Amino acid sequence: MNPVIVLVRPQLGENIGKAARAMLNFGLTEMRLVTPRDGWPNPSAGPAASGADIVLEQAQVFASVAEAVGDCAQVYATTVRKRGVTKPVVTPEEAAREVRAAPGRSAILFGPERSGLATDDVALARKILTVPINPEFGSLNLAQAVILVAYEWSKGQGLASPPTTHLEPPAPQEELEGMMAQLEGMLADTGYYYPLDRVPTIRRTLRTLLTKPSWSSQEVRTVRGVLSALAGRKQHRS
């Protein structure tokens, strides 16, 4: 079930909009806001959402974190490295896996831009979600943290499959042989195959080289066209 993204005391409307955009990119639509600093709705949110208006329109506002996650069975608190935490810490990947497998709803808490979640907010969560980050430079903003979590979650969803590719199948072997024969015929005239006792080795090398790309029929035709052009003929024999 899709997790709920809870922004706890967000400061700038612009960042709420960016978080909405980040969510919708990966199919998440349910945003909850806990006492946004500048009230709600916020006119700065819409432009920053770049078209993810549906997320903002459906966003619900709550007076406390506890109320915002009242219907959620699993609550994750997103934090950067925290010393002395006494809850399990999971990566976005692990959290996504758990959220997908969980029978009830899950909520993922994100803290205010500057300070992050307060200790009381974290206390309410069952687990801590931390993005593993460069220990010497950890500087994720709110929307970036949201997008990484949403991206991981989306991986298990149908929508997340890569686009279908229409790769041409490799050309049949006989077409490769025709191409090779053409090349070898051209090389025979050049002295390339000298000394003669090395011919088998040279041929094998060329063969390896030319079968490696898995060229399609069209590509083989193109190569042969190139060879023909090099040989000074307009048409090649097939």
Add this chain to the structure above:
Amino acid sequence: MNPVIVLVRPQLGENIGKAARAMLNFGLTEMRLVTPRDGWPNPSAGPAASGADIVLEQAQVFASVAEAVGDCAQVYATTVRKRGVTKPVVTPEEAAREVRAAPGRSAILFGPERSGLATDDVALARKILTVPINPEFGSLNLAQAVILVAYEWSKGQGLASPPTTHLEPPAPQEELEGMMAQLEGMLADTGYYYPLDRVPTIRRTLRTLLTKPSWSSQEVRTVRGVLSALAGRKQHRS
């Protein structure tokens, strides 16, 4: 080996800075710029990098994509859904795995903000890297695309391990028994165990409930303190 991040004809210095910040979060430091629109260095890049200055300082500028990836064995072109592509398409996850396994350097190309990579840029790449995205709302900006790729790459690196947690081990069973005995003693006075033939069932239910959290010794002591307080006693017997 760390991949090289190549920004092809980036427009805004601010976005170059944001991309640098995204990279350094996940340990990537080598940025190459192909004919940035507003020249280089760009005064808008620094502030947007939020401290990732080292990436900007080391950034190299090239006159063409071909020159920028001249020393790279693997080149990936990052695009959104592309119709009719005739190259293999990989996800950030697959690309990251390949980059880590590749013997030579890898380069990942990102196109200009508005238009994305041109057909000629893509032609130069060995594979296409596409972030699987909501088919009804695909709106990733440059820095977001960079951060997702950098994040995936970092997963295989040592730095990406989640922070060590100092979870207290669950309390030994005898401490749980002591706690349970205390609770049962308190409940016995309340009529909670009525009717008497249901006592074993009720006890089992409580036991299940109280062993489930895997409380630590400290937590068990806290619970017992709570019980003691409820029972109106300052100290509990252990």
